[in-house]
Amino acid sequence: MNHERIVRTVLGIAAGYVILLAVWSSWLVAHTPPDTVPFQVVGLVGLFFFLIGVGMMLANIPSRENRRIRKSGLEGWARIEGAHLVARTDHASELTELDLVLTVPGSESYSGRLVFDVAPIDKPRFAVGETISIRVDPHNRDRIVLCP
Structure with missing residues (x-):
């Protein structure tokens, strides 16, 4: 397991997610009906965990060099x-x-x-x-x- 790649991936996703939350809380919430805010929060939390899971799967793939050595x-x-x-x-x-x-x-x-x-x-x-x-x-x- 490549821990360095996983840590970099999680940090990158977390940083992007913080930016997404800032945009959502400062601009998007004001333009949506107030009754939908709980659903938006649930969707955003679900999106975060989905991205973390996909990012960790992709980070665990062997490097291009290792794949080349395994193949040829x-x-x-x-x-x-x-x-x-x-x-x-x-x-x-x-x-x-x-x-x-x-x-x-x-x-x-x-x-x-x-x-x-x-x-x-x-x-x-x-x-x-x-x-x-x-x-x-x-x-x-x-x-x-x-x-x-």
Whole structure:
């Protein structure tokens, strides 16, 4: 989950919503029948939560670069040599630094490190000695993406 993108999205939507509320309360309310104000408030609150939901869904989409690597990257695998806890997150997962031996067919194996947000259900999959599927950027072998 890309927390930075989600925070930026929520802040952007909140800022736009504050502007919308200012325009609504200073200009639009005066031009509408007074009996409709509660319905307008309910509509505005619903709009805010709808925009937050859509914004969070779009912010959680992988970046264009990661999508490109998943689509056209070199397929390979990585053996986990070490796993070190970096930090616990607020959503019950752990940021874990993985020491990997990366293997891409047609080239020599090399070492790499990756920080990954490991959920409790995925811990056995990321244990030391396990092998995971990866995609590697053909132009920059330091850029890797884990495949599900």
